[in-house]
Amino acid sequence: MSGLELRQVVKRFGATTVVEHLDLRIDEGEFVVLLGESGCGKSTTLRMIAGLESVTEGQIHIAGRDVTRVAPAKRDIAMVFQNYALYPHMDVAQNLSFALRLAGRSDSDIETLVNAAAKTLNIEKLLSRKPRELSGGQRQRVAIGRAIVREPEVFLFDEPLSNLDAKLRGHMRAELALLHERLGKTTVYVTHDQVEAMTLASRIVIFDKGRIQQIGTPAEVFSKPANLFVASFIGTPTMNLIPARVEVHDGALTLAGTGFQFHVPAARLQTALEAGRDITLGLRPQALQLTGGAHSLRLIVDVVEYLGTESVLVGRLATDPRVRLTVVAPGDCHALAHQTVGIGFDPQALHLFDTATTQRLGH
Template identity: 50%
Template sequence: MAGVVLRKVVKQFGAVKAVDDLSIEIQDKEFAVLVGSSGCGKTTALRMIAGLEAVTSGEIYIGDTLVNDMAPKDRDIAMVFQNYALYPHMNIRENMGFGLRIRKIPKAEIDARVEEAADILGLGDLLDRKPKELSGGQRQRVAVGRAIVRKPKLFLFDEPLSNLDAKLRVAMRAEISKLHRRLGATIIYVTHDQVEAMTMANRIFIMSKGILEQSGAPMDVYSKPANLFVAGFIGSPAMNFIDATLVAADGGLVIDTGSFRVRAPDSFASRLGAHAGRKVVFGVRPEDIAARAAASVDEGNTFAAQADVVETLGSEIFVHLTCGAHAIVSRMEAPESPLRVGDTIEVQLKMAKTHVFDPETSLTLV
């Protein structure tokens, strides 16, 4: 098992920088998820770690070994591809044993390891079938099985669940997490799905346009996004961004959006003080907007808004609100008397959880 270090890694395709000055450090036995929208360089980064793509500049270490010029076969890694890349002309047993046969491992041991992996993944009955006779979910398991029989230092997953239907994806997510604990291996997992990233990762690396935007534990990234991009990317539905002006008033700071005014908590004052009188972006997660409880005291965090669209999910509802010029999405508990389109409701923000961004640098102020 081994950690992985990328130091100032650059990958250039012609004039395009797919990965730009990427430095990340992944600990031994960590489940690291590279996440970002398509074209952000996450897959390119993974392929460079695998050795399938040459590094333009920078250094990649697996364990303590510099692997820049090492062939993929010598890196002691296993990779699961998005389209599984099973060999159609071999049965499942041969597919899973392929890497071991190349390494001239005795046949008895290959058989034992394949059986073991098949047991773990519930593929026991399918070993003599060809890949085309298997369902998508089963093929996915075989691809994972082919990786684990090798017992490599490092597992690489390239969007392995994106070809599965939603239900299967949830099941496989849990299964891969379980596998990670069982194998005690280092895993680098690439996905565009922030839900996968949040649920599976020990640490998330959020990329955009070839650059690492932020890394950290899922909850840290969620509650303390470094900038506007990360704040908008993590969380579903996405965070509401509202253009506002920071005003000094009533002995504190007030966020004035033009449509409503809310009072910034005193704890924000030290970091926002210098920005009084300037334009800011006010960020509120949908889940931090609730209907105002009748008995609650107004602490300068409520305003009235009109419900435009109400999406009922069962235990909770998504409400698309309009307040003046602003459209805001909120996610709240389903009220006892159903909310109707056109209703005006009092909403209340959990101000301590809101964020304020600098529109010029797009960095987080609070």
């Protein structure tokens, strides 16, 4: 059986714990993205999988084999680094073949594997060039090609697109997705860029402070964030979070905040909502419309960001200016800064979180 498994993995640097009791199973052929802010433990986790960092506690298994104390070269993995790590004095063909020569592969095998990788990545015409003669995107292709020729069990990517400009990042994302589809290899990819995560991943593993906050498909982590951290991290613009309390009015449960009161949506009546409980309401900016209605709020507009097909309104809740709100509206909405506008939403779009525990309420 192929794939990758981390069992109760801990990493400490002195008295500082940077990865805490990490359990993660990645099936054969999955493309799993480790996503989080800088310093959350995702790159350290990748380096432990690669064997570049030792494991303080726990075990790492690749293809059913315990590799926790195995040297990096014997783990059957290939890693693509952020800075490409190409040998400047070697041409592209020599960079691609270097690991194969170290492994004692025959000249005919090396030629076949290098040519196949070059064809896959469309760099056949670059084989005689040195890294300094290549663009950033071409260097990244060579770095990926160097991993491909080794035919590893697992591919590891450490922020491979972060040095590229926005247009080239988008192009390379598409190429990586097609490459994974063709090769079908188990892939672990580290990034802080949620667009990369959402567009590439079979599943996303969201990290914060050395702990996994949620594991799920892109659709799951976006539509059903497990807690307030995930809710505020996933999505652009980020989710609006509004403090409220569960109250009873006329025998019915309501969600009440400063200057507003909503009935609990019928779909949420089975959720454990008792009167007096402090909760946080979550609303995606895309779920808000410039309209009134039974479920409506008033927004004092501070800034209007016109983006062509849409406008992003940033402002404050009129009844509680401490609460910041963002609305994604049509580009021709004609809203102006310093206006007060009504905004409405479908009650089914509400996300509910327990304020004390930060955990999601209901399904």
